[in-house]
Amino acid sequence: MNHPLTCLILDGKAVAAQGEHDLSARVAALKAINGARTPILATILVGDDPASATYVRMKGNACRRVGMDSRLVALPAGSTTDEVLAEIGRLNADPDVHGILLQHPVPAQVDERRCFDHISTLKDVDGVTSHGFGRMALGEPAFGPATPTGIMRLLAHYGIELAGKRAVVVGRSAILGKPMALMLSNANATVTLCHSKTVNLEAEVRRAEIVVGAVGKPKFIPNHWISDGAVVIDAGYHPGGVGDIDLDGLASRCAAVTPVPGGVGPMTIATLIAQTVDAAEQAAHPTGQTD
Incomplete structure (x- = not known):
């Protein structure tokens, strides 16, 4: 099928590099006052x-x-x-x-x-505590798990609309799949969280306008499952430089795709560093928050 879309390559490496410039300025400002x-x-x-x-x-x-x-x-x-x-x-x-x-x-x-x-x-800058997870799920201020938070930052940078979109997350780990589904839901997407017991996974993926591969298995999601015009987020990285999704040919028919490598991975590290700077700023300017 012909698709009139120009596929956005969601370049996490470039976005992370831009963010480092801002973080360097914030770190310098912190050192100046502390x-x-x-x-x-x-x-x-x-x-x-x-x-x-x-x-x-x-x-x-x-x-x-x-x-x-x-x-x-x-x-x-x-x-x-x-x-x-x-x-x-x-x-x-x-x-x-x-x-x-x-x-x-x-x-x-x-x-x-x-x-x-x-x-x-x-100090939970990787968003792994149960308390932090609960606050994140409720939409309260918290450090979210670094990978899904990085994905949300990448989507925001490229202006990807989430509200009202049908999203499918494949994988339900506590540090990626589950928080990813909650973050997308908090952004008003309609979310299906899939896993090893999902019946007819192919049909669920085909219906999705946003697909997040977070299952931890190389090329687990075939490219032909993904519908034309979808936004494709591959959070996997495996030997040989492949992700959880077979990305072959998707750039010619999808709205946006994260490359592997260079998509989600750099955003994970960038988010971890950014949240550490956030924590340092909060420590320098306490607001009465307790842990």
Whole structure:
């Protein structure tokens, strides 16, 4: 079918780079009023998963590009839940640390949810605490999970209309699929959240005007499931540079598409850094908020 649309390439890498210029100015302004204290994002890395180590390094590089500091707390793979909780407690109490990130996934013996919920909500810049999730779901001020928040920022940058649109999110993880569905709903989209038990997933995807692939499996969503004119958001990244959606040919018939790589990934890191700057600004100008 011929489509008269010009497909927008939702270039997360370019949007993130633009955002870093603004963040650099905000960090410089913070240093000017707080005795040259540099905002710090602390990352706890448990074990030696190579992909996690790469992500941590990328986040550290992004911090430095905007004038922030990063602090790595590296724990052995055999660490216990109590040992991770103790490190989080130390970072919660450190006034020089403005954001805390527990790198996901953690080894199986660590109670990830218990550790996430031990992070101060004032420093929960990755949006992983139950309290922060609840506030986000209710549309209250909160740091949202970095990837879906980054996707919303990318859509806003390109002026993608969400109100009244039929959106399908494929994947229901606590840090991506579920919050993504809630954020889209809060933006007045009509949202279907799909998962491994969804009956006739193809039909659900075909009906969507906005498709978000967040299932964590390479090319899980075939390109022929996606209708002409849809907005396609691929939140996956897998070896070989492929996402959760088979993007082949979609740029010729869809309204907008995120590239893989260079779409959602850079926005995740940019959002994490931006929310750390937000937290540092809030700490410099407290409004009586408690955690």
